[in-house]
Amino acid sequence: MADQYRIAQPKDYYRQFLEKDVRPDNRGLGEYRATVMNIGCVSTAEGSSLVKIGNTTVMCGIKAEVAEPGVDGKNGYLVPNVELSPLCSANFRPGPPGELAQVLSQNMADLIADSQCVKLENLCVCPGKLVWVLHIDLVCLDYDGNLMDACTLAMMSALKSTSLPVVTVDEESGEIKTDPSSRTLLPVSCCPVSTTLIVFDNKLLLVDPTSEEESLATGAVTVVTEGKNVCSIYKPGGTPLTDKQIRDCIERGFIRGKEARSLIEETLCSVDR
Amino acid sequence: MASFIVVKKEDLEKKQNVEPCHTLRCLTSELGCLTRQDGSVSLSQGDTTSLAVVYGPAEVRISRELIDRATVELVYKPKVGLPRPADRKREQIMKSIFEATIITNLHPRSSITIILQETEDLGSNLACCINAACLALLDAAVNMSFMVAAVAVSVADEGQIKLDPSKNDEEKGRASITFVFDSVDLNVVSIVTSGKFSQIEYKAGLELAREASQKVFQFFKDSMSRKLIR
Numbered sequence: 001m002a003d004q005y006r007i008a009q010p011k012d013y014y015r016q017f018l019e020k021d022v023r024p025d026n027r028g029l030g031e032y033r034a035t036v037m038n039i040g041c042v043s044t045a046e047g048s049s050l051v052k053i054g055n056t057t058v059m060c061g062i063k064a065e066v067a068e069p070g071v072d073g074k075n076g077y078l079v080p081n082v083e084l085s086p087l088c089s090a091n092f093r094p095g096p097p098g099e100l101a102q103v104l105s106q107n108m109a110d111l112i113a114d115s116q117c118v119k120l121e122n123l124c125v126c127p128g129k130l131v132w133v134l135h136i137d138l139v140c141l142d143y144d145g146n147l148m149d150a151c152t153l154a155m156m157s158a159l160k161s162t163s164l165p166v167v168t169v170d171e172e173s174g175e176i177k178t179d180p181s182s183r184t185l186l187p188v189s190c191c192p193v194s195t196t197l198i199v200f201d202n203k204l205l206l207v208d209p210t211s212e213e214e215s216l217a218t219g220a221v222t223v224v225t226e227g228k229n230v231c232s233i234y235k236p237g238g239t240p241l242t243d244k245q246i247r248d249c250i251e252r253g254f255i256r257g258k259e260a261r262s263l264i265e266e267t268l269c270s271v272d273r
Numbered sequence: 274m275a276s277f278i279v280v281k282k283e284d285l286e287k288k289q290n291v292e293p294c295h296t297l298r299c300l301t302s303e304l305g306c307l308t309r310q311d312g313s314v315s316l317s318q319g320d321t322t323s324l325a326v327v328y329g330p331a332e333v334r335i336s337r338e339l340i341d342r343a344t345v346e347l348v349y350k351p352k353v354g355l356p357r358p359a360d361r362k363r364e365q366i367m368k369s370i371f372e373a374t375i376i377t378n379l380h381p382r383s384s385i386t387i388i389l390q391e392t393e394d395l396g397s398n399l400a401c402c403i404n405a406a407c408l409a410l411l412d413a414a415v416n417m418s419f420m421v422a423a424v425a426v427s428v429a430d431e432g433q434i435k436l437d438p439s440k441n442d443e444e445k446g447r448a449s450i451t452f453v454f455d456s457v458d459l460n461v462v463s464i465v466t467s468g469k470f471s472q473i474e475y476k477a478g479l480e481l482a483r484e485a486s487q488k489v490f491q492f493f494k495d496s497m498s499r500k501l502i503r
Contacts, residue, residue, distance in 0.1 A: 103365050106358040114448075114468050219373070221464075229471055233450075233464045237369030240419075240460035243479070250472060 011201075011216055018204055025054075025210065030252060032208045035260070037153070037267045039161045046134075047162025047186070051154040053208065055144035057088075060154035061137050062162050066176065069124070069131040076123020076131040080108035082138045082151060089143035089211070104147060107234070108136070108155055111224060115192040115231045118159060122187050126169040130176065134162070134186075145211040148222050152194040157264050161271065162186040192226040193260040195253040202239045207252060221246070223253030297424070297437045297485050300492045304412050304500045312413025316405035318437065320395040325405035327413040329385035337384065342377035346386045349402070352394065367403060370453060370463050374407070376416045385415060396439035397425035399451050399465060404489060411497055420456040422489035423463075424482040425449060428474050436481050450475070452482040456490050459483055 006013045006024075017024050027033065033054030042048035045061040069075060082104040084092045092098060097105070112118060123132040136158070138151050163183040169176055198209040198217035205221075206213055214220070219238020224231040230250060235241070241249075298319025307313040312327035330343055337344045347368040349360050356364075367389070375385060387409065389402050400423035407421050427438035427446035435442050443449050448468030455462050461479075470478075 099361060099365060102358045102361045106362040109358075110362075110467065114466075116469075219369075226469065229469045230466075230475060231469055232466045233475070234466070235461070235464040236366040237371070237373050237453075237463050239373060240455045240458070240462045242458075242460055246461060246464075250475075 010212070014200065014213075014216060018200065023206065023213075027208075029204065030207045032256065032259075033210075035153070035263060037157055037263055039157050039267050039271050045158075046164060047158045047160075049154050049157040049161065051150050051157065053146055053150045053153070054210065055142050056146055056150045057140070057142040058147070058150040058154045059139050059141055060151075060158040061139075062158050063135045063137070064162075064164055065133050065135070066125060066130050066167065067133045069128065073128040074124045074131070075120040077133040078109070078112055078118060078120070078123075078136065079133065080112070080136040080138065080155065081105050082108065082140070082147075084140050084143070084147075088140040091143070100147075104138075104151060107148065108138070108151060111152060111155075111192055111194070111232065115190055115224070115226050117156070117188050117190045117192060117226075118186065119189065125167050129174075130167070130169055132164060143211060145209045145214045146196050149194050149196050149208065152192065152224070153260060153264075156188075156191050156193070157267065159186065160188050160191065160264060160268060162188075190226050191261050191264060192224050192231045193253075193257040194222050194224040194232075195249075195256040196220060196222045197249050197252065199239045199241065205245060205248065207256075221249045223249050225250075225253045225257040295436055295481060297488055298439075300489070302408060302492075302496045304408070304496060310413075312409045312411070312415070314405055314409045314412055315392070316401060316408060317393075318397060318401045318404070319439065320393060321397055321401045322392040323398070323402045323405045324390040324392055325402070325409035326388045326390075327385070327406075327409045327415065328388075329413070329415065330380040330383040331386070333382060333384035338382050339377075341381055343375070343380040343382075344384045345372045345375060345377065346384055347371065347406075348386070348388045350388070350390045352391045363399060363402070366399075366463060366465055367406060370403065370421060371406065371410070373462065374417045374419060374421055374455075375410065376418050379416050394440070396441070396443050397437050397451070399423065400425040400437075403451075403453055404493075408493060408496065411493065412500070420490060420493060421453050421462055422456070422486040422493070423451055423453045424485045424489065425451045426478040426482050428468070428470050428478065432471075432474055434474065434477050434481055436485055448474070450478050450482075452479060452486070454483060454486040459486060 036052040038050040046064045047062040084101045166179045199219035222234040303315045306315045310326045349364045403423035427435045427449040448470040450466045453463035
């Protein structure tokens, strides 16, 4: 009976639970789903990670290649790309990336630019001649809401575990030599973490939405924090929120930021290099 | 039938005397600048200009039809070249703002299309586009539950807040934030930020932007009343 009710009247079904300050999956309104992280799971990539937030699964692989720099001569390139294939959800069709995938890829690029976690000048191998290009590929394996947070977490943990081979350029012949035996860790100066909340019925704020909750939402807010600073507050339209509600979102973002950063540190420590 | 309206001229004169950090640049609008559309407007904020056009409620492509409400479509055209992912993000932000603003339930199985053409980006481009689209919707007499006004602020390296930044301020600054307010309670409909900032800076920017948004709403009203009275 409950299942039919859930399909026929999803909003009413949720309201019954939310009145009692609980969600159908047994979580409180401000509670995250269990987050699982595995770092270094792709041995052919320079850095990789697999992140699960509840059922949402995102795998991140970072491949490095060398290229000629642009006109400034010393800045490398970071190319994030989010792939949402029909594998992860029936909502996505095969073919060129859809709107959501493009926006997510742009959000990832903005996140790196805003937080300055990887400085592009650190990707310089030989000024004016050679720089690193890091292709950050994020593949969603299972889509159950809150992709933004899963992608951010996967990308940051993969970046933190990225090591690059030592490359030397012969001054005279211009020959490029790679020493695969010695690798250096990519300098990552900070670790931004995103927290997404949705607005239900124009008033309630729910942290870490599932895809079902996302489809019922009347708005969403994503807060990205880094240490004591805010990297980004992203609220694309939806229900207008009061200042207090936004303040609550930011505070929740800081709490989540601490949790997620300690999770990344712990996982990094447990990986033997 | 085009009319050229210059409002806030006195503000412009004042601007030369007053601290320039806390004033909006001169707002000008030309309602009904094109004739074949249901609503059109060319809006400039200082030197930043954008052209917004609205069609609708009109027929919708079957694949995009929604049985209980109108489909809001938004197309952003950059000044040069094809739309890039950054423009897609802009489209998505504006689309969800106007989905919340327009009373879509009034026109089921139809489409409301907003097309934005960037004509000149000299700072606060997103804010200018949102304001232009809102004015174009008013020009097309589309039913909205509230108006929206967008105001951008930038945070300089020393933490100084500048309202309605120019391109130069945006590039020099540490962060820039675009706030979108509703006309009823002046609550925040949308926030888009770039760069790092502290909570104090955010709060200061919010207060400044909220005050300035009232001027934008007043400008909308002035523009509409001039169009209707004429």
